[in-house]
Amino acid sequence: xxxxxxxxxxxxxxxxxxxxxxxxxxxxxxxxxxxxxxxxxxxxxxxxxxxxxxxxxxxxxxxxxxxxxxxxxxxxxxxxxxxxxxxxxxxxxxxxxxxxxxxxxxxxxxxxxxxxxxxxxxxxxxxxxxxxxxxxxxxxxxxxxxxxxxxxxxxxxxxxxxxxxxxxxxxxxxxxxxxxxxxxxxxxxxxxxxxxxxxxxxxxxxxxxxxxxxxxxxxxxxxxxxxxxxxxxxxxxxxxxxxxxxxxxxxxxxxxxxxxxxxxxxxxxxxxxxxxxxxxxxxxxxxxxxxxxxxxxxxxxxxxxxxxxxxxxxxxxxxxxxxxxxxxxxxxxxxxxxxxxxxxxxxxxxxxxxxxxxxxxxxxxxxxxxxxxxxxxxxxxxxxxxxxxxxxxxxxxxxxxxxxxxxxxxxxxxxxx
Amino acid sequence: xxxxxxxxxxxxxxxxxxxxxxxxxxxxxxxxxxxxxxxxxxxxxxxxxxxxxxxxxxxxxxxxxxxxxxxxxxxxxxxxxxxxxxxxxxxxxxxxxxxxxxxxxxxxxxxxxxxxxxxxxxxxxxxxxxxxxxxxxxxxxxxxxxxxxxxxxxxxxxxxxxxxxxxxxxxxxxxxxxxxxxxxxxxxxxxxxxxxxxxxxxxxxxxxxxxxxxxxxxxxxxxxxxxxxxxxxxxxxxxxxxxxxxxxxxxxxxxxxxxxxxxxxxxxxxxxxxxxxxxxxxxxxxxxxxxxxxxxxxxxxxxxxxxxxxxxxxxxxxxxxxxxxxxxxxxxxxxxxxxxxxxxxxxxxxxxxxxxxxxxxxxxxxxxxxxxxxxxxxxxxxxxxxxxxxxxxxxxxxxxxxxxxxxxxxxxxxxxxxxxxxxxxxxxxxxxxxxxxxxxxxxxxxxxxxxxxxxxxxxxxxxxxxxxxxxxxxxxxxxxxxxxxxxxxxxxxxxxxxx
Numbered sequence: 046x047x048x049x050x051x052x053x054x055x056x057x058x059x060x061x062x063x064x065x066x067x068x069x070x071x072x073x074x075x076x077x078x079x080x081x082x083x084x085x086x087x088x089x090x091x092x093x094x095x096x097x098x099x100x101x102x103x104x105x106x107x108x109x110x111x112x113x114x115x116x117x118x119x120x121x122x123x124x125x126x127x128x129x130x131x132x133x134x135x136x137x138x139x140x141x142x143x144x145x146x147x148x149x150x151x152x153x154x155x156x157x158x159x160x161x162x163x164x165x166x167x168x169x170x171x172x173x174x175x176x177x178x179x180x181x182x183x184x185x186x187x188x189x190x191x192x193x194x195x196x197x198x199x200x201x202x203x204x205x206x207x208x209x210x211x212x213x214x215x216x217x218x219x220x221x222x223x224x225x226x227x228x229x230x231x232x233x234x235x236x237x238x239x240x241x242x243x244x245x246x247x248x249x250x251x252x253x254x255x256x257x258x259x260x261x262x263x264x265x266x267x268x269x270x271x272x273x274x275x276x277x278x279x280x281x282x283x284x285x286x287x288x289x290x291x292x293x294x295x296x297x298x299x300x301x302x303x304x305x306x307x308x309x310x311x312x313x314x315x316x317x318x319x320x321x322x323x324x325x326x327x328x329x330x331x332x333x334x335x336x337x338x339x340x341x342x343x344x345x346x347x348x349x350x351x352x353x354x355x356x357x358x359x360x361x362x363x364x365x366x367x368x369x370x371x372x373x374x375x376x377x378x379x380x381x382x383x384x385x386x387x388x389x390x391x392x393x394x395x396x397x398x399x400x401x402x403x404x405x406x407x408x409x410x411x412x413x414x415x416x417x418x419x420x421x422x423x424x425x426x427x428x429x430x431x432x433x434x435x436x437x438x439x440x441x442x443x444x445x446x447x448x449x450x451x452x453x454x455x456x457x458x459x460x461x462x
Numbered sequence: 463x464x465x466x467x468x469x470x471x472x473x474x475x476x477x478x479x480x481x482x483x484x485x486x487x488x489x490x491x492x493x494x495x496x497x498x499x500x501x502x503x504x505x506x507x508x509x510x511x512x513x514x515x516x517x518x519x520x521x522x523x524x525x526x527x528x529x530x531x532x533x534x535x536x537x538x539x540x541x542x543x544x545x546x547x548x549x550x551x552x553x554x555x556x557x558x559x560x561x562x563x564x565x566x567x568x569x570x571x572x573x574x575x576x577x578x579x580x581x582x583x584x585x586x587x588x589x590x591x592x593x594x595x596x597x598x599x600x601x602x603x604x605x606x607x608x609x610x611x612x613x614x615x616x617x618x619x620x621x622x623x624x625x626x627x628x629x630x631x632x633x634x635x636x637x638x639x640x641x642x643x644x645x646x647x648x649x650x651x652x653x654x655x656x657x658x659x660x661x662x663x664x665x666x667x668x669x670x671x672x673x674x675x676x677x678x679x680x681x682x683x684x685x686x687x688x689x690x691x692x693x694x695x696x697x698x699x700x701x702x703x704x705x706x707x708x709x710x711x712x713x714x715x716x717x718x719x720x721x722x723x724x725x726x727x728x729x730x731x732x733x734x735x736x737x738x739x740x741x742x743x744x745x746x747x748x749x750x751x752x753x754x755x756x757x758x759x760x761x762x763x764x765x766x767x768x769x770x771x772x773x774x775x776x777x778x779x780x781x782x783x784x785x786x787x788x789x790x791x792x793x794x795x796x797x798x799x800x801x802x803x804x805x806x807x808x809x810x811x812x813x814x815x816x817x818x819x820x821x822x823x824x825x826x827x828x829x830x831x832x833x834x835x836x837x838x839x840x841x842x843x844x845x846x847x848x849x850x851x852x853x854x855x856x857x858x859x860x861x862x863x864x865x866x867x868x869x870x871x872x873x874x875x876x877x878x879x880x881x882x883x884x885x886x887x888x889x890x891x892x893x894x895x896x897x898x899x900x901x902x903x904x905x906x907x908x909x910x911x912x913x914x915x916x917x918x919x920x921x922x923x924x925x926x927x928x929x930x931x932x933x934x935x936x937x938x939x940x941x942x943x944x945x946x947x948x949x950x951x952x953x954x955x956x957x958x959x960x961x
Contacts, residue, residue, distance in 0.1 A: 095859070170677065170696070171687050173861060208873075216851055216874040230872035232849065237877065241884030245947050248935065252951055253880060255931045261956035263871055270873040323858055328674040329662040379670030380662060385677070417693070 084203055086440035087364045087397060088309055089317045090352065091194065093180075093219065094345065094369035096325030097172065100389035101372065101410075101421060102333075103145060103342060104159055104403070108138030111410035115376045119333050119383070130334055135159070139403045143334060144342035147350035151394060155401035156353070156360070158459050161390045162405050163425040164371060168417065170385040172326070175370035180220035182428065183450045193447055194317050195224020197435055200443040207314025208272040214301035219319040227269040234304050235282045238274055280311045289354035294344045298322040302348045306355040309363065316439075322348070325369060329382040353394055361396030364438045364460065366431065372421050375410055388421030391430055397438050397461045404457050429455050437462030510814060516540045517921040518814040519805065521961040522773050523547060524602035526827030527921045531602070544805055547603035548641060548798050558599045565591045567629060572655060572719025575626035576711045584629045585619055585855075590840075592632075592854045593847075596826045607640040607797065608632075609822070610772055612854070613862030614765075615651045615683060617660045619855035623711075627656035627719055628855060644765060644795035645756040648683065652752055653721040655708040661860060668704040668729035676700035678860045680755065685736075689760035695736050701729040702740060702747045762790040769800060774809050775816040776866045782809040815960045818867035821850035823961060824879055828886060828953050831919050835895050842892035846885075849878045871959075883953030888946035898945050908936030911948060919952050928955060 105121045106112050113120050121142055124134035132140030133149055139161065141148060151157035167184035169175050178184040182193025191199070198211055208229045213219050216232040231237060241249055250271070257267035285307050293299035298320065305318045324341050331338040349367070353360050372389030388408070394400070408414050408422035416422040428448050435441050437460050444454065510518055516535045520527035523544065535543040546552060562568060565587040567575060575584050596605050615636065619628045631654045639647035651657050658664040663675035676699040681687045705728030711718035723745040733740045733747065738754055740747045755761060766786035770778035785807065786800055793799035804810055819827065825847050828834070836843070847853055851870075857863045864870065885891050887898065905914040912932045916924045924932060936948050952958060 168693075169687075170693055171681055172859065173681075174687055213872070216872060216878075217869070218872050228873075230874045232874050236849070237874070239877070239884075240881040241890075241950055242888045242947050245944070248938070249884065249947050249951065252931055252935045253954060256928055256951065256955045259925075259927050259956070262867070263876065263956050263959060266871050266873060267876055267956075270876050273873055274877070326674075326859075328672050329665045376670075378672050379667035380665035380672050382662065382665075382672065384673040 084201070084205055084314075084316050084440075087362050087395065087434075087438040088315055089194075089434065089439055090305055090363065090365040091219075091221065091317070091319045092345075092349070092365065092367040093176075093221075093319065093321050094325050094367060095172075095176070095321055095323040096327075096369070097175075097371045097373055097385055098325045098369040098389060099327060099331065099338060099373040099383050100161070100369075101375065102331075102338060103142050104135075104161055104390045105132045105140045105142065106138065106161075106407065106410065107132050107134075107140050109407070109410050111412075115410060117377070118381045119331065119377045121333065136403060138407075142339065142342050144339040145346040147343075147346040148392070148394075151350060151353060152401055156394060156396060156398055157400045158393045158398050158402055158404060159390055160393065160404045160425055160430050160457075160459065162388045162408050162421060162423060163391050163427050163430060164387060164389045164423045165427055166423055168387065170371065172370055172385070177220060179368060179370055179427065180223075182221070182431070182448050186450050189449060191224040192219070192221035193431065194219075194221040194319070195226060196447045196449075197439065197441055197443075198226040198317065199224050200446045201439070201441045202443075205314050205316060208269050208276055209308055209313045209315050211317045212305075212308065212315065212319070214305065214318060214320045215297065217321070219321065222317070222319055227265065229269055229273040231273075231304065233300075234277060234280070234307060237277050276313050280307070280313070282307070287351065287355040288357050291351035291355035292347070293351045293355075294347050296344055296348075298344060298348050299351070302352045303355070306352055309356060309359060327373070327382050328378070328384060329380045331382045349392065349394060364393065364395035364397060364434055366394075366434055367392040368427060374419055375415060375421055376419065386420040387416045388423040391427065393430065393434070393459055395438070395460075399458055399461060404459055425457070426451070426453075429457055430459060433457060433459055510811060512540075514814065514922070515811060516543075518811070519544070521921065522810075522817070523606060523805075525596045525605065525823060526830035528830055529918065532921060544603070544802075547601070548801065550601035550604035550641065553600045555600045558595060561594050561598060562591055568633065570629070571717075572627060572630050573717045575629060576718050578626070581625050585625050588619070588629050588632060589854050593826070596822070597829050603801075604640060607801075608636055609854075610769070611636050611640055611647060613857075613865070614768065615647075615654075615657065616857055616860055616862035617656050617855065618858045618860075620858070621660055623659045623708075623719065624656050627654075627659060630654070630719070631656035641797050641801075644761070644790070644797065645753065648756050649749075649752055651683065652679070652706070652748065655719050655721055658706060658708055658721065663703060664707045666700060666704050666707075667727045668701070671697075671700035671704050671729065673697060673700040676703055679703075682861055684755040684764065685758050685760035686764035689758070689764075691736050695734075698733045698735045699751060701731070702733050702735060702751055704729045705745065706748055756795060757791075759787075759791065762787040762795070765795075766790055766800065769804060770809075772865055773801075773804055773817075774807075774813045776818075776868070779809055782807055815957075817961050818871055819959055819961050820863060820865060820870060821847070821852035821875070821878075822854065822863075824959065825850055825852070825882070827958075827961070828883060832886065832896050832901065832949070832953075834886065835897075837893055837895055839893040843894050846878070846882045846891065850882065851875065851878070876959075879959065880950075880954040883958070884947065884950035887950035887953065896949075898949060901949070902945060906941070908933050908941055911936050911941060911945060912952075915949050915952055919949075920957055924952070924955070924957060928957060 102121060107123045122131040124132045124140045129143050133143060134140045148157055165179045165184040167178050180192050183189050211222055211226060211228045213222055213228055213230040216230050218228050218230050222228045239246055239250055254271060257264050293303045301320045308315050322345055327338050356363055368391050369389055371386055373383035373386040377383055405425040408424050428451050432444050432454060435447055436444055519540050520531050520535060567584040567587045568591055599605050617624055617628050617631060635650040635654045639650055661675035661678055662672045666672035673696055677696045680691055705724045707724050709716040709718050709720045709722055725744055728744060730742045735751055767783045770782050786803055789803040790800045852863055887896060889896055901918060902911055902914050905911045936944055
């Protein structure tokens with residue numbers, strides 16, 4: 046049976062550590078600035094590509110002849126200078142899908158690194174198990190109820206009581222955030238305030254606080270909501286203009302990335318933001334240079350690039366990491382799509398990234414090199430990438446607690462520090 | 463090309479008028495009935511007395527226990543009430559039927575739907591009809607099970623042909639089988655053009671099958687991911703199902719959007735699925751595997767655990783799941799029998815207040831219990847359901863909307879609920895109207911106002927601590943001015959978030 050401990054159980058266990066109301070909750074709360082020690086490390090933005098991105102269409106191994114053997118309708122043509130109908134060469138072996146063009150400048154200025162043939166070693170082809178394992182940070186193991194980011198926040202050697210320490214965009218709490226530290230979920234900053242009879246809002250707010258202080262399982266979440274509302278109250282949300290000529294895609298993902306920038310710039314204690322982008326489960330007619338996957342890749346890359354440019358100098362202290370539950374089958378299927386696979390690629394972007402390089406050993410796509418005879422093999426455990434970011438960029442040395450089932454660490458040198 | 467959720471929401475504008483009619487359920491005076499033991503969402507639940515058991519049961523088998531339902535269940539007894547709900551055809555539901563007449567696409571054939579100029583219309587109408595039924599139908603348990611199976615066999619309505627075909631799935635797959643045998647439902651779903659399109663089965667060809675449907679058929683529809691099948695089983699099942707496809711809208715020789723088996727794209731070799739050898743047999747191969755999956759012990763466990771999570775708690779006891787699973791097996795997958803056993807179980811009776819309402823449960827229960835009426839447009843209500851996060855059929859992955867507190871009880875989720883309740887009760891949602899005078903009747907004192915509204919919205923009084931907070935608020939200033947906020951606060955209270 047499922048015996049996982051819910052977040053609220055945790056909050057009960059964690060007691061006063063997580064939320065310590067010193068004042069009676071019905072009193073108007075003092076707006077507070079993050080208390081305690083300033084986090085020493087970067088802001089982390091985790092982008093999860095839900096559905097399983099086709100990593101060998103995103104970052105094509107054009108130097109591996111077998112790539113073109115497996116894919117007839119879907120292979121991205123070998124790079125040709127000046128063409129927007131071919132891959133964009135990176136290092137003579139790998140290239141970007143042309144729809145990832147917005148990332149090329151970042152590669153050139155060495156703030157974007159790519160890791161290929163990377164992923165979670167558990168062989169499952171189930172979306173839900175694969176996502177679950179990846180977000181727990183314990184592939185193959187479901188007994189640890191927290192997520193890897195939740196454990197990072199829990200073990201970090203500093204405190205930060207801001208309700209915006211960790212945020213889940215899209216109004217959901219991503220499983221990676223599970224743990225004792227409260228998380229604020231957000232859909233829209235501008236709507237994040239209490240509504241009703243305006244002449245009574247102060248009174249209403251006070252009564253709501255009292256109703257959510259009677260010992261229900263929802264009390265901690267409600268307290269977090271009140272705190273977040275108070276803090277956002279001080280940000281001018283209506284007049285936000287992105288910097289650096291950033292133009293975010295007009296999609297949920299684009300809007301989420303824009304709001305991450307807004308919160309990061311507001312300096313209200315943000316340490317981790319999780320953002321989802323769905324639609325990667327391209328079993329059918331995924332599209333080669335145009336269509337479903339290219340459209341998504343474009344949305345994804347312009348969202349990443351816009352956030353980076355919008356952050357300006359602050360990008361020096363921000364690291365963006367992307368992941369997806371698995372890659373897709375090397376051989377395309379009969380409906381010009383791809384089924385669930387294994388190995389994939391990840392993007393790591395930020396001022397502290399040793400970019401301009403594809404990291405990881407490439408296993409090759411020759412039939413005998415494929416995992417289980419069908420999938421791109423995984424030569425780099427995704428936890429190496431995350432571990433390096435946690436230790437060097439976020440400055441949390443407790444990797445053993447963040448990734449408790451893993452010990453075989455390798456230093457890949459993807460990030461500085 | 464599949465349309466993503468965002469495009470789809472933009473494009474469709476969503477929902478026609480759900481209904482301009484109001485529910486005119488009589489308000490039954492039940493104020494003088496003995497006060498029930500309050501559901502507690504903090505302390506372990508004690509055994510319930512008769513009245514409390516009625517309220518608890520009604521909250522679980524409906525989208526909101528109205529005074530009329532409570533009165534009836536008290537009159538005929540909860541057992542008889544459940545039995546009646548388990549035979550929905552015996553319950554007259556003319557009012558709902560009348561309301562649905564405005565949705566002309568509901569009963570159209572796929573061919574007629576394909577001919578429509580505006581492909582968004584069937585999407586809007588199906589969503590609107592679903593909400594209308596959940597809101598107004600007398601067949602509440604039936605609608606609850608339609609919602610349950612609609613999520614079990616989830617189809618994202620924004621994906622290409624699903625825009626027109628989900629109407630057909632709802633009409634011919636989910637609704638006729640919602641209280642029937644699981645085997646029939648499974649077979650119907652496997653022949654559903656909308657499902658075959660949604661999970662790409664319609665595109666799967668013998669030489670290089672598409673595994674999407676085969677995988678989810680095992681993982682999400684039947685035996686579950688931990689039942690021990692391998693990737694090889696998935697690949698073999700995908701081979702078995704090659705040829706299960708639909709007629710195309712562009713092919714003028716056939717009526718479009720109908721299931722068909724196409725032997726030309728079927729893989730005729732021998733296959734092995736979960737230790738079962740399948741000899742070449744065309745379409746019959748798939749039928750054999752569906753029967754095997756329907757009667758598999760892991761399927762009984764999987765369905766039972768989902769039913770227990772829906773009706774009892776987010777983490778039901780293994781004993782309950784085993785007991786339900788036995789009934790499921792012995793009754794040949796009979797949903798009615800399994801539900802009877804569930805409602806009869808001690809676990810069920812001891813679970814009052816332990817289920818967090820999904821956003822849709824919250825939304826519909828608020829509309830039902832406040833006797834909200836719609837004037838002209840539902841645009842305002844639509845927008846709130848979107849913000850709450852659960853417009854029917856818009857969950858993109860194939861696992862259906864989550865049904866647990868952990869997923870839905872978030873900061874933004876709570877805030878949306880508070881705002882919806884407060885805005886609805888102060889008549890600030892465009893197109894929606896609430897008559898608070900009718901709800902509070904003759905209540906004049908702060909105590910009476912809080913009592914009447916609590917009983918109406920919760921089916922029982924608030925526990926003393928919450929009640930005194932509300933009475934204190936009601937006593938501050940002019941009671942008339944405070945009533946909308948009092949009502950809104952009860953809808954926003956922790957007590958209204960659970961059922």
